[in-house]
Amino acid sequence: MSPLKINYPKGQRFSRDLNNRSNQKQSKKPFNYSNRGMSLEEDINLTNKQYLADNLAVIHKKPTPIQVVKVDYPKRSAAKITEAYYRRSSTTDYNGVYRGYHLDFEAKETKNKTSFPLNNFHEHQIEHMKKTSEHGGICFALISFSSLNKIFLIHSDFLFHWWDQQFEKHGRKSIPLKEIEKRNHLLSYSYNPRIPYLEVVDQLIEQIEILD
């Protein structure tokens, strides 16, 4: 299985030129969340902000879904929510548009050092990514091994393969780091953008357009 094989709807063709490719320079440093006191989410948000400022892509994190139960409307001030609960999202956290493509991804962190536990994902997130891929979106996950200071961009086909095998007889409940390293992209860290993941997306798009 190639990590770059992307399943598009039957007969769906893509043809876009590469003039619009980003030219992101960065210094190659390892990630170090422990020292920097930043979360993966904050880094991705800063990255997306920079991509927007550079007019490279429009990608946002979706707000956390919250079920509002009670709201006070005090005079002369903003409505105050006094009872609410977190709900589970039915989609992934991030999406947007880049070079005409719909991007859709999730970010996950693990402290494990040798494998990534699949229970970090929810069934509905995988289902959402499968549907989105089927309709021509580019889906992936940014997976951080925080103890190793390593972040990988994992293509959805690789993720789906590993997700599905866990339900088979003797299926593994985690993806070995070795497999991730062999078949996916280690992301470099730079000051700005923090996690230049669009460089890897460019490679995915090249593969789509070669197959086209």
Added chain:
Amino acid sequence: MSPLKINYPKGQRFSRDLNNRSNQKQSKKPFNYSNRGMSLEEDINLTNKQYLADNLAVIHKKPTPIQVVKVDYPKRSAAKITEAYYRRSSTTDYNGVYRGYHLDFEAKETKNKTSFPLNNFHEHQIEHMKKTSEHGGICFALISFSSLNKIFLIHSDFLFHWWDQQFEKHGRKSIPLKEIEKRNHLLSYSYNPRIPYLEVVDQLIEQIEILD
């Protein structure tokens, strides 16, 4: 100005086939929110749910952004948010993927009968749609004239044109209904999907692919 002219990034080309087109049948009935007790948002959510069930498109409403200030963690029950405030979204409400295209849109309602007041939109929503169009997304607004039981799909280029003219000398603060009727698409109402807007998106895509 043609309502179907779509500005894509310089050199960006699209080429997709039409085999995947939806075949949505519906009875042509006028909208009537007053009688049905349904909101525009509820109807769009039901429509998107149906499109997802029919495996036609993956489109979701983004959750309302809420700033959480205080959370209680009671024993043996779910975290309870006890102080929070609504924040203004920096994007549009709906987005997703259809036939390989990134869709991005906003829904607005007016009780006016002769024009649509532009102050229903916020500057940042228009800016977001301009950026998204520039990167190859298909942007539009679903505008409901609730007193007339009419919903239009308004292409972003038409909206941008009217948005921008309001800042010119003698600029109008609203879009006359006559102009909307002349240059945009009146949506039909059906039981399921409620507001079959993808039929019009199919026309927009056809135009993109003809220009290609």
